[in-house]
Amino acid sequence: MSDLRAVAVWRDGAAVRVPADQPVVTAFDQGLGRGDGVFESVLVTGGHTPHLPPHLTRLARSAALLDLPYPGDDAWRALVDAVLTDWPPAAEGACRLFLTRGLGEGEPPTLVALLAPVPAETLRQRIEGISVVSLGLGIPADFRAKAPWLLGGAKTLSYAVNMAAYRHAHARGADDVVFTALDGELLEGPTSTVVWAADGVLRTPPLETGILAGTTVDRLLARATDDGWAAEVASGTVADLHAADAVWLLSGVRGAATVHTLDGVRWGDAGLSERVRELLAR
Ligand code: PLP
Secondary structure, eight states: OOSOOEEEEEETTEEEEEOTTSOOSOTTOHHHHHOOEEEEEEEEBTTBOTTHHHHHHHHHHHHHHTTOOOOOHHHHHHHHHHHHTTOOTTSOEEEEEEEEOTTSTTSOOEEEEEEEEOOHHHHHHHHHOEEEEEEEOOSOTTTGGGOGGGOTTOOBSOOHHHHHHHHHHHHTTOSEEEEEOTTSBBOOBTTBEEEEEETTEEEEOOGGGSOOOOHHHHHHHHHHHHTTOEEEEOOOBHHHHHHSSEEEEEETTTEEEEEEEETTEEOOOTTOHHHHHHHHHO
């Protein structure tokens, strides 16, 4: 385990840095027992978190979807500052922010921030691209929009299904996953947004499917449009990905990972990945 790890917790109205190997929640925390909480993963680069604001906006939205009191952006900024103290600017990091229901109704929520280096495997995938399998989630594409109890669009701590999907992909020799709905409509990756380029247009699935609103895809689509590259939200299928010029899985920490193989079929990226990365880095 890397020595380069930092943890901070919210105690008595202030961010407190604690040793990275010290326990920070009780065994009775609802986040531990029920996965009842929300989180964010924020890229640290050059010693800063340049994309923190949209992550905090989404954290507040996720909290609202779970009826969790949101402590306010200032608390998170203080926690991020606390874990960034002493962080070497040359090291890229993944900063995770956790908000749980704590001991339950009427009790204060638990706030934790932690920072660790971006895993070597993530860095490799950024450069070499990824092999992906499509896996069904078994729900109609329009169902989660009508079923708020399924928490579509919230980044909850209940990621056991997402992690199981990764293990399933790894067992099949792939790196990552694209989830599809019952009718075959594209949804998202377990921790990423799907984007494909076809007919000179960048496309990504609609939020009405209950997928998470990605901060990275937002940034890419806005900058692509400014740059004269048409972008749109559009439904798609795995067949659309196979017919596309290029496909990426996007997330804040990994950036744009080029999909070089989908369900065992290999193809290129038509030289478009460089432009996507340049737009994201701008
Ligand atoms: N979709 C899911 C389910 C995710 O967990 C994530 C990020 O972790 C994303 C999409 C991409 O979001 P972002 O670009 O804000 O990192």
